[in-house]
Amino acid sequence: MKMAITPARRLVGEIHVPGDKSISHRAVMLGSIAQGDTYITNFLMSDDCMSTIRAFRHMGVPIQITDPDTVIVKGRGLRGLTPPKIAIDAGNSGTTARLLAGLLSGQSFSSTITGDESLRRRPMDRVITPLRKMGAHISGVQDKYLPLSIKGGALKGIDYFMPVASAQVKSCLMLATLYADSPSRIYEPAPSRNHTELMLQAFGGRLDINGNEITVYPVSQLYGQHVDVPGDISSAAFFITAGLLVPNSSIILKGVGLNPTRTGILEVYKQMCGSLAIENVSTSGGEKRGDIIVNASHLKGTVIGGQLIPRLIDEIPVIALAATQAEGTTIIKDAQELKVKESNRIATVVDILSRLGASIEATDDGMVIYGPTPLKGNWVDSFGDHRLAMMAAIAGLIASGETVINGWECVNISFPGFYDMLKRLQN
Known part of the structure; x- marks a missing residue:
């Protein structure tokens, strides 16, 4: 199954991402x-x-x-x-x-x-x-x-x-x-x-x-x-990134899980000067949750590694996308675990983003991304990996022309309603 994504002028609205x-x-x-x-x-x-x-x-x-x-x-x-x-x-x-x-x-x-x-x-x-x-x-x-x-x-x-x-x-x-x-x-x-x-x-x-x-x-x-079950921060990550990258965007993600062992992406985006705020924090069954407010931002490159990696391992593909639009160089290291995910996510992330025009290099334990680089729509493969398919969709929102993602059906592995939610934010 193929999915075509075209650029978005802005993303605005309030969404509930599915359960963790x-x-x-x-x-x-x-x-x-x-x-x-x-x-x-x-x-x-x-x-x-x-x-x-x-x-x-x-x-x-x-x-x-x-x-x-x-x-x-x-x-x-x-x-x-x-x-x-x-x-x-x-x-x-x-x-x-x-x-x-x-x-x-x-x-x-x-x-x-x-x-x-x-x-x-x-x-x-x-x-x-x-x-x-x-x-x-x-x-x-x-x-x-x-x-x-x-x-x-x-x-x-x-x-x-x-x-x-x-x-x-x-x-x-x-x-x-x-x-x-x-x-x-x-x-x-x-x-x-x-x-x-x-x-x-x-x-x-x-x-x-x-x-x-x-x-x-x-x-x-x-x-x-x-x-x-609180909202899944790994699913929210795609919308957080979209809100930061698409010009003039303002998104509220309701009831997202804020377990400290999972919030590495929020810390990284704050390091990168992303506009993020958290409100209405509560705890149930030992799990924190809250609303995340995201606004379009001018990001800056950073270094991501060490003990932060296990706290954002599933979010690295979409963080790499954000880094393509950040000012300066972003280095992701100590992430060998990416090689044994649904795909070898070091090789496949570099493949997809390179096809879209990013300046990105694979390393033994991560990748180096040089930005900001304009992205151009192209045909890309999901490699059967749900997180790569959704990353490519967010990339398509900021790439010129049309981005076509092959193997879109793998998104159902973790987020069956992803595309519909994305379209709602563009209306």
Whole structure:
């Protein structure tokens, strides 16, 4: 499917971005192994999150979708899942695959996790290795890729020093430890998103957090909760960037999640002299949210790296776009993790933005962008990567002529209503 984007004169209006993808996934998972019902409001009805719902339905969990964005999970209790009759298909969702690997390692049955062609190319050894240390019988293609075969069994707690900051790996080990015979201590090299920690405690789990050291304790039971999912800052990032770049724009994004482990993009844009303000801040279930006000700005180049990277890893493609319009040079470094996302996002971001006329170079751990550079419409490929397709759409708003994006359908992975919301801001 192709999508054509033409320049926008200005963007004005108030929008609610859909629910946070990371939190939506975790609410279904913890709700499924909790006792009692879990009510999830503002759930993200995307392809990735539906993969998680289907996975737990295959393990006997009744899950109802009652409104456009409300989900009721009838929890089966910590040990109430039933063996799936077929391989669990995680689709394109790395979160589904990696977190499930931990949860399934603690079950009394055998299971298999697979995924689409893209997900089957993404490395799973980062969860295979520590899960084996815990006592799980788990294997994959070349001992690294999906499909994963998992034979659940008796797990033991471990001390594990994570080589790379990864919320998915950390969450996988936390879910496995719920079924272990002793606590696990997990050490992060830098803070990554902490949605699992917050939600697990809300469901009755026990954690000790001391800086970058997390101690997770086994539990006898979790209890169903009401989870009101905040707006996804990773989805909001595209509109924040559009508001900064399209002349004379003024946008309000309502109820966006402001978890400090996710707000790196706001800090970067303030460093770049972006006009951003936050109002109406509140907290629910340990998760902060608020309204973000964005106005068109004259941006300046900056350096992005170190411990900031895990706090904005998914936003780097659209930050790179913003850097093409910033005065001076922007350097993105320490971001090797981009190579193992839905695409190699170092190579693919450079490919797309270069085709549109940007002055950008790939490095081993990121990219260097020289700006400001006028962009010109062109044909680009999404590479099947939802965040690249949406980045290209925002680029099309400020590029001269028409920008045509091939493989647009991948946007449904995280943001099915993206195009309609973008058009509303142009009216």
